[in-house]
Amino acid sequence: MLERFLHLLFPDVCIICAEPLHEGEEFCCRRCISGFDSFSSPLESGEVLRHAIASRSGGRFSFEHGWCLHRFHKGNPLQMALHSMKYEGLFTLAESFGSQLGKWMLSGGNAGGIECIVPVPLHYLKKIERSYNQAEKIARGIGDCIGKPVRPELLGRQRWTPSQTSLPAALRRKNPEGAFLAAGTSIPGHILLVDDVVTTGATMRAAAKALQNAGAERVSLAAIALAAS
């Protein structure tokens, strides 16, 4: 909470290094952003995401297009930015990341067929704890940018799953299966599913399967970051 409080008091300092922000900088200074491990193109990010999910989530899962901005490493400046976004209530930062993702998608030229955007839902207990779902804020940033509606009501959580980071890899893969339930009617043909960080891909896979089982013909994926293996 301290960082959030400081950011409210001093909105003109970088949330990572606390140095003053310059003209055109928002939340993070250019120096800190230059330390992010960013993908070189939207196409590259999609290919790496596809390969990572196929090899980590243990099973076939086809998705239409995929986008992410950065690789996530422990200790990278991005970790601090994402921590502020997730646990310190900086939801405007989540919207800003969403807006960057939307521009990234448009620059890649494959975003045209998407009909609506669905954030990966948080379990309601976690939502109470954090007071907002960061994936929904990211989705709103994307939606404003690409001009498509955000429809969180299309996907819900069925049961609580322990935090992915506390589980061994084999359990992490199995853990989210069956955790999601999609709304039964009027599922659009092509849905963009949004989360903050893809780790094993198992959460995305389980959420996408729920949407596909409910009638979505195509599911594309977008996340701020893909965890480096």
Ligand SMILES: [Zn+2]
């Ligand atoms: Zn900085």
